[in-house]
Amino acid sequence: MYGPLLTDHQQEVWQLYYMEDWSLAEIGEARKISRAAVYDLLDRTEKLLEDYEARLGLLAANERRRDRFRTLLAALKGVPEVRAVVEQWAEEEGLTDV
Structure with a gap:
């Protein structure tokens, strides 16, 4: 529901990890970033999505x-x-x- 509010990069990494079941290492390799960077991005994105839901309550x-x-x-x-x-x-x- 809040996907369009994310950057393209956030959307792509979120999709790969949660919808296509890629590992952090696989995403990192494909995106040319470290596994830790993928983890941090997913963590920040999850917090952002939780904040959107807390403020908007659409879900x-x-x-x-x-x-x-x-x-x-x-x-x-x-x-x-x-x-x-x-x-x-x-x-x-x-x-x-x-």
Whole structure:
């Protein structure tokens, strides 16, 4: 959610480490920086992301929305026409896992 607020370098290293499961050494070699520099960058980036969430609360708000959609869908179990509309709405909101 906060990825666009990071620099390209932060995004790339974050992606490699957390999404593609590269080791610190592999990232360091690919980016021509030390393993310690990769670790420091990831540590600073994590703190930055935590600060964004503490200030903006977008992840928490998104989780509340997700919970409300789940509750609504459960309540609409016996009303398939309305449930289909709510499912479409959830999908449009980017909540495809509801």
